[in-house]
Amino acid sequence: MERETRKRVSDSRIEVIYQVRPEHLNGAGRLFGGRLMEWIDEIAGLVAIRHSQSNVITASVDNLKFLRGAFQGDLVVLIGRMSYVGSTSMEIRVDTYVESLDGIRRLINIAHLVQVAVDENGRPRKVPGLIVDTESEKAEWDAAVKRKEMRRLRKEEGF
Numbered sequence: 686m687e688r689e690t691r692k693r694v695s696d697s698r699i700e701v702i703y704q705v706r707p708e709h710l711n712g713a714g715r716l717f718g719g720r721l722m723e724w725i726d727e728i729a730g731l732v733a734i735r736h737s738q739s740n741v742i743t744a745s746v747d748n749l750k751f752l753r754g755a756f757q758g759d760l761v762v763l764i765g766r767m768s769y770v771g772s773t774s775m776e777i778r779v780d781t782y783v784e785s786l787d788g789i790r791r792l793i794n795i796a797h798l799v800q801v802a803v804d805e806n807g808r809p810r811k812v813p814g815l816i817v818d819t820e821s822e823k824a825e826w827d828a829a830v831k832r833k834e835m836r837r838l839r840k841e842e843g844f
């Protein structure tokens with residue numbers, strides 16, 4: 686069946702850009718972390734929808750690292766791409782940058798999210814495999830396998 690066809694990371698990669706507006710700021714005048722998390726969750730979901738050609742739900746968000754802040758007027762670029770697929774789950778890495786007017790990007794956040802493809806009854810459904818071509822894609826895959834094992838251990842130990 687068509688759903689079993691493996692896909693490349695580049696097939697579902699998404700890049701979006703926002704400009705930080707006053708309504709995006711927290712009381713300290715920085716981009717509100719919750720707003721950035723919403724943008725990250727949204728792009729991860731869209732990458733997963735593109736890869737799986739299915740509805741998806743967020744199962745977990747981990748390894749969300751806020752490295753630097755963003756401020757009013759900043760251009761915030763989010764790049765989402767598949768890092769790993771299981772049977773019905775997909776891990777997506779989202780990197781967030783602030784882009785200056787001369788085009789230089791500074792990394793401000795790295796996140797890894799697990800999205801699960803679901804059928805019309807909300808039950809997990811199989812996803813296409815992922816072709817990892819480049820050395821960095823292979824390294825991401827290997828790191829995702831470790832994160833999956835760490836999630837399994839945390840679940841087992843009740844954390």
Ligand SMILES: CC(=O)SCCNC(=O)CCNC(=O)[C@H](O)C(C)(C)COP(=O)(O)OP(=O)(O)OC[C@H]1O[C@@H](n2cnc3c(N)ncnc32)[C@H](O)[C@@H]1OP(=O)(O)O
Nearest residue numbers: 741742743744745770771772773774775799801807809836
């Ligand atoms: C639109 C939105 O984004 S809504 C956001 C809020 N999210 C939700 O409401 C999701 C609520 N959670 C659920 O519905 C369920 O827990 C599901 C569908 C995610 C998983 O259902 P389960 O009955 O646990 O299914 P099951 O045990 O078969 O796991 C399915 C897959 O999800 C993975 N999974 C389940 N829970 C987690 C978790 N907490 N973290 C990471 N992966 C998970 C499993 O490892 C499995 O992956 P695999 O098939 O690739 O091996």
